[in-house]
Amino acid sequence: MSEPTPPVSLRRWTLWLPLGVFAGFVILFLIGLLRPAEREVRSALIGKPLPEFALPQAIPERPGLATADFRGGKPRLLNVFASWCVPCAVEAPQLAALKQAGVEIHGVAVRDKREDLERFLARHGNPFARIGADEVSKVQFALGSSGYPESFIVDGRGVIRYQHIGEIRPDQVEMILTKLKEAEQ
Amino acid sequence: MIASLGLAALWMAAALAALQLVAGGLSLRGGNPALAGLVRPVAAVQGLLAVLSFAALVIVFWQTDLSVKLVAMNSHSAKPLLYKIAGSWGNHEGSMLLWVTIMGLAGGFVALIERRLPEPTMLATLAAQAFVSLGFYAFLLISSNPFERLSPAAPEGQGLNPLLQDPGLAFHPPTLYIGYVGLSVAFSFAVGALLTREVGPAFARAMRPWVLGAWLFLTIGITAGSYWAYYELGWGGWWFWDPVENASLMPWLAATALLHSASVLASRNALRAWTVMLGVVAFSMSMVGTFLVRSGILTSVHAFAVDPERGSFILGLLVINIGAALLVFALRAASVTEGERFALTSREGALVFNNVMLTGTLGIVLIGTLYPLVAEAMGLKVSVGPPYFNPMGAVFVVPMLVVLAVGPLLRWRRDRLGRVARMLAVPGLLAIGVGAWFAGSGFVGVLPVLGLALAAGLAVASFLPLAGRKLRTVKLPLWGMVVAHFGVAVALFGMAADAAFTTERLVAARAGQTVVVGPWKVFLRDVVPIAGPNWTALQADMDARYKDGPARDIHPQARSFWAPPQGTSESALVTRWNGQLYAVLGEQAEDGRWQLRLWWKPFVPMIWYGGLLIALGGLLALIGRVASDLRRIFAREKIAYRRQRQGR
Numbered sequence: 001m002s003e004p005t006p007p008v009s010l011r012r013w014t015l016w017l018p019l020g021v022f023a024g025f026v027i028l029f030l031i032g033l034l035r036p037a038e039r040e041v042r043s044a045l046i047g048k049p050l051p052e053f054a055l056p057q058a059i060p061e062r063p064g065l066a067t068a069d070f071r072g073g074k075p076r077l078l079n080v081f082a083s084w085c086v087p088c089a090v091e092a093p094q095l096a097a098l099k100q101a102g103v104e105i106h107g108v109a110v111r112d113k114r115e116d117l118e119r120f121l122a123r124h125g126n127p128f129a130r131i132g133a134d135e136v137s138k139v140q141f142a143l144g145s146s147g148y149p150e151s152f153i154v155d156g157r158g159v160i161r162y163q164h165i166g167e168i169r170p171d172q173v174e175m176i177l178t179k180l181k182e183a184e185q
Numbered sequence: 186m187i188a189s190l191g192l193a194a195l196w197m198a199a200a201l202a203a204l205q206l207v208a209g210g211l212s213l214r215g216g217n218p219a220l221a222g223l224v225r226p227v228a229a230v231q232g233l234l235a236v237l238s239f240a241a242l243v244i245v246f247w248q249t250d251l252s253v254k255l256v257a258m259n260s261h262s263a264k265p266l267l268y269k270i271a272g273s274w275g276n277h278e279g280s281m282l283l284w285v286t287i288m289g290l291a292g293g294f295v296a297l298i299e300r301r302l303p304e305p306t307m308l309a310t311l312a313a314q315a316f317v318s319l320g321f322y323a324f325l326l327i328s329s330n331p332f333e334r335l336s337p338a339a340p341e342g343q344g345l346n347p348l349l350q351d352p353g354l355a356f357h358p359p360t361l362y363i364g365y366v367g368l369s370v371a372f373s374f375a376v377g378a379l380l381t382r383e384v385g386p387a388f389a390r391a392m393r394p395w396v397l398g399a400w401l402f403l404t405i406g407i408t409a410g411s412y413w414a415y416y417e418l419g420w421g422g423w424w425f426w427d428p429v430e431n432a433s434l435m436p437w438l439a440a441t442a443l444l445h446s447a448s449v450l451a452s453r454n455a456l457r458a459w460t461v462m463l464g465v466v467a468f469s470m471s472m473v474g475t476f477l478v479r480s481g482i483l484t485s486v487h488a489f490a491v492d493p494e495r496g497s498f499i500l501g502l503l504v505i506n507i508g509a510a511l512l513v514f515a516l517r518a519a520s521v522t523e524g525e526r527f528a529l530t531s532r533e534g535a536l537v538f539n540n541v542m543l544t545g546t547l548g549i550v551l552i553g554t555l556y557p558l559v560a561e562a563m564g565l566k567v568s569v570g571p572p573y574f575n576p577m578g579a580v581f582v583v584p585m586l587v588v589l590a591v592g593p594l595l596r597w598r599r600d601r602l603g604r605v606a607r608m609l610a611v612p613g614l615l616a617i618g619v620g621a622w623f624a625g626s627g628f629v630g631v632l633p634v635l636g637l638a639l640a641a642g643l644a645v646a647s648f649l650p651l652a653g654r655k656l657r658t659v660k661l662p663l664w665g666m667v668v669a670h671f672g673v674a675v676a677l678f679g680m681a682a683d684a685a686f687t688t689e690r691l692v693a694a695r696a697g698q699t700v701v702v703g704p705w706k707v708f709l710r711d712v713v714p715i716a717g718p719n720w721t722a723l724q725a726d727m728d729a730r731y732k733d734g735p736a737r738d739i740h741p742q743a744r745s746f747w748a749p750p751q752g753t754s755e756s757a758l759v760t761r762w763n764g765q766l767y768a769v770l771g772e773q774a775e776d777g778r779w780q781l782r783l784w785w786k787p788f789v790p791m792i793w794y795g796g797l798l799i800a801l802g803g804l805l806a807l808i809g810r811v812a813s814d815l816r817r818i819f820a821r822e823k824i825a826y827r828r829q830r831q832g833r
Contacts, residue, residue: 015518019511032558033496084570111572
């Protein structure tokens with residue numbers, strides 16, 4: 001038989017704890033509300049060659065993805081995504097528009113399952129020429145990306161020229177196309 | 186005319202809320218009795234005026250009065266009547282008006298009915314309720330006026346999000362709202378009790394029906410919302426860990442914890458400060474959820490009116506309401522003594538464990554929902570999904586479910602596990618057997634196997650509290666608990682079965698082709714265009730045959746709405762006792778074949794049946810509690826009446 005618990009003496013400062021935690025949330029919310037809509041985040045990887053990787057294929061319909069696929073001539077878009085990521089679904093029409101404009105897009109599907117991925121692509125369209133399955137986020141970390149979705153413009157020599165954090169919004173498609181053009185030089 | 190009346194009623198309601206706050210607040214400091222006497226009637230009339238204002242909004246939507254900006258923006262003369270009316274709360278302004286209306290109504294009811302608590306506590310409670318309401322009235326009148334006029338009137342309305350044009354969804358938001366806002370009563374009770382230092386069993390009993398009621402509506406709302414997402418989004422899943430879903434789950438988790446801790450406080454006068462804290466937290470979670478959804482600071486499939494200015498306003502309300510409540514807590518909770526003691530192995534101990542685990546789950550969901558914001562503050566944009574929520578949530582939920590089987594059997598104050606061990610042998614062995622069977626049969630996935638095992642054990646264990654009792658004398662709240670806990674087992678079974686046994690086919694099919702998915706043969710006869718009241722659609726004409734049974738016609742559609750132009754997919758479902766066939770029509774490929782997505786989901790409806798059982802349990806408990814309260818009130822009045830007659 002267990003003994004009755006000793007009286008829990010609430011120290012005074014513990015009573016202020018909830019208020020403190022709440023204040024933290026408020027600060028977080030404020031940052032979220034006040035953050036500038038556009039911001040340039042310079043990745044340390046810009047101007048560096050794409051890290052070496054070779055990913056197996058994620059779905060049978062598309063080949064896997066390796067660093068070598070980015071060499072040879074033209075700039076390409078590398079898109080890090082996942083089927084369970086809501087902003088990735090939001091981004092899909094923009095990727096489709098980029099594909100329409102003739103951009104070759106390669107996908108890295110992070111921590112995904114084949115069935116989920118197929119469902120996602122069937123629903124939102126499949127703009128990808130190749131999709132690599134990054135099951136343990138290895139490539140994602142190597143790219144210095146911790147979020148979904150994220151896109152990189154890689155030029156014809158396999159050098160990263162631009163990193164886009166977050167989903168590509170409809171008004172940013174033009175900007176991405178311009179960046180791709182710039183990467184041709 | 187009607188719009189002006191609605192606006193006038195809204196202003197008057199706001200003025201009365203101010204009066205209620207001032208009168209209640211002043212009489213707390215020992216003001217005159219006339220002022221104190223004002224509070225209850227004012228609260229009732231304030232609720233009535235809010236109802237009037239909301240009724241006015243419904244009428245302008247019904248009439249499609251296009252001189253009202255909100256109607257012009259969100260409705261359309263060609264829309265079916267049901268959706269015209271539902272459209273009045275299917276937008277930001279209308280839903281906020283619904284919010285204050287429910288709050289006003291709840292406050293009015295408390296003012297008229299609740300007589301158990303000491304009068305000062307009641308005044309403080311009603312003042313707190315007015316304080317919260319006043320903020321929302323200000324929000325409506327200053328930055329979200331639902332009755333704003335257009336001059337000249339618009340020639341035609343701009344429609345309603347067609348995803349929202351669904352009978353289930355017409356009633357889904359109000360259901361959730363009643364839940365969210367019902368928790369405001371618990372919040373006000375908590376603040377009132379803290380202000381007057383009257384945290385005890387009477388407070389818990391007065392608060393409990395409100396928590397039960399709010400929790401009941403939240404449970405129904407979440408269950409319905411999950412089913413809606415399941416059949417309307419056409420993704421075949423039933424929970425997406427979307428910020429808006431999480432926004433409804435978090436208050437539910439807090440309310441579930443509150444429900445259990447309030448029952449400890451009511452029966453055993455323990456967990457005082459904790460219960461008050463949860464009362465504050467539950468409504469805070471409703472407000473945080475509303476803020477996250479309305480401010481648009483998180484990306485979600487639920488694109489509601491997103492507006493940073495509104496976000497700032499709700500954040501302001503959040504700071505004032507929650508901040509004030511937590512400040513009162515910090516200042517007063519030390520004077521709330523810790524209450525009765527109990528042993529770890531006791532009913533109280535199990536309920537404390539339940540509370541800790543529920544709060545832990547709440548923390549996991551909150552962190553997962555807010556993490557993208559944290560990351561964004563550091564310059565990253567991320568989305569957190571099932572790979573985080575499922576295993577992390579299981580860390581807390583699995584132990585909680587184990588204790589859920591044991592806790593109801595324990596006695597209050599202190600008990601021995603040995604006493605209940607024999608009773609638990611049957612469900613325990615059953616769980617182990619089921620788990621071993623499925624683990625041995627080579628299923629992948631630890632969580633589904635664990636879920637099936639727990640569900641089997643829990644389904645039996647949930648009825649054990651009835652053992653050795655005469656069923657006819659069992660009180661309703663106990664039935665409620667048994668039914669709700671059984672519902673948890675049923676829902677868990679559905680979730681685990683869906684995860685473990687679902688089969689899926691994604692095919693490109695020609696007319697005349699048959700597709701096999703699990704035990705089903707689905708024959709695609711044709712795809713034809715059809716027209717609805719305000720949409721056109723491509724409809725697949727298919728028949729589905731379970732094994733060698735009769736063929737059943739199913740018609741999944743890809744719909745296009747024209748006002749505003751938007752496409753949705755209407756899945757077709759065939760429900761059997763042992764599962765559901767789920768069919769979605771996709772796009773046509775260049776070679777003329779149609780994309781079809783077919784799922785066979787064994788036992789998946791159990792998820793929602795379980796949710797409804799949980800709600801039914803809440804309803805039984807609520808009826809039981811309210812009935813015994815009414816009996817007590819009736820008995821007291823009878824005694825008072827007799828005394829009066831004897832005195833005469």
